[in-house]
Amino acid sequence: MRRELFLPLLGGLVLCGQTNPLAGDRAAIDVGKGNFRLYCAPCHGIHAQGGRGPDLTRGSFSAGDSDADLFRVISKGVPGTEMTDYGDRFDDQMIWRFVAFIRSVAQPASKPVPGDPQHGREIFQGKGGCSSCHSAGGKGEGVGPSLTRVGRERSLEYLREKLLEPGKYITPGYTTIAITLRDGQVIRGVEKGFDDFSAQLLDTNRQFHSFRKNEVASMKREQQSLMPADYGRRLTASEQTDLLAYLMSLRGDK
Numbered sequence: 001m002r003r004e005l006f007l008p009l010l011g012g013l014v015l016c017g018q019t020n021p022l023a024g025d026r027a028a029i030d031v032g033k034g035n036f037r038l039y040c041a042p043c044h045g046i047h048a049q050g051g052r053g054p055d056l057t058r059g060s061f062s063a064g065d066s067d068a069d070l071f072r073v074i075s076k077g078v079p080g081t082e083m084t085d086y087g088d089r090f091d092d093q094m095i096w097r098f099v100a101f102i103r104s105v106a107q108p109a110s111k112p113v114p115g116d117p118q119h120g121r122e123i124f125q126g127k128g129g130c131s132s133c134h135s136a137g138g139k140g141e142g143v144g145p146s147l148t149r150v151g152r153e154r155s156l157e158y159l160r161e162k163l164l165e166p167g168k169y170i171t172p173g174y175t176t177i178a179i180t181l182r183d184g185q186v187i188r189g190v191e192k193g194f195d196d197f198s199a200q201l202l203d204t205n206r207q208f209h210s211f212r213k214n215e216v217a218s219m220k221r222e223q224q225s226l227m228p229a230d231y232g233r234r235l236t237a238s239e240q241t242d243l244l245a246y247l248m249s250l251r252g253d254k
Helices: 003-014 026-039 067-076 092-105 118-123 157-165 237-249
Strands: 178-181 186-196 198-202 208-212 218-220
Touching: 003 092, 067 092, 118 237, 157 237, 178 198, 186 208, 186 218
Parallel strands: none
Antiparallel strands: 178 186, 178 218, 186 198, 198 208
C-alpha cells in the first residue's frame, strides 16, 4: 500500500492515543512550516512564538499536550476561542504536517523561573492591583483577559514585555475606545462595538456604556492599553520578578 494512502488510516489510530506518523520527517516539517506561515502566523507569529494567539514554542498547550490533542485542536478548533477549525480545509496528512512543524520548534523551558510565586500572588492581588482587571485561578475579574492558563500559553519574555510596555501590542479583542462627552468628560473602556454611528464599551469598573455618535463630542479607537504603563516604576525589580514568577505558575491546574 502506498504511504500516502496509508497515512489517513494512521490518522485515525493516532487520535486513539498514538503519535504523529510524520514525526521528525524533514519534508513534512518543511511543508508544515510553509503552510503555518500562510494560515497560522497571523495569530501565532511567523516563528510560532505567539501574538494574538498563544506561543507554540513552549511545548505545553492549553488544550492538551499530546500529538492527538494538537491534531484535534487544528482539525476541530477550540470552542469559545479564536482558534477555528481547519478540518474542512486540510486533509489528515496536512494536519499532521502542521503538528510535525509545531513539534520541531518546541523548546520546553529547561531553567526554573526565578522569583517567589507566592509573593507574586500577593502583589497580583494587592500592590499591583492586577486582580481588579484580570481573573487568575478562579479569583478576580475585570475587563482584561483571563490569566488562569497564561503560564502554559506565554513565555516569560512575552509577559515581561506586557508588564512593562502594555501598549506595545494590543491583545485582539481588547482595543481601547475613548468617548468624549459634550461636557468634556472622557470615558475609556474595552471596545464591545464600534461603527460609524455608535460605540459600546466596558469600562474598568465593568460598567457597560453605549453612545450614539450624534450624542457625543467624539468617539475613537485609541492605540493604547487600559493596563497601567507604570509598573516599571510602581514595582521594584524584585517585585516584578516575583509577579512574573506567579504568572508563569498559572497553568489552569487549579
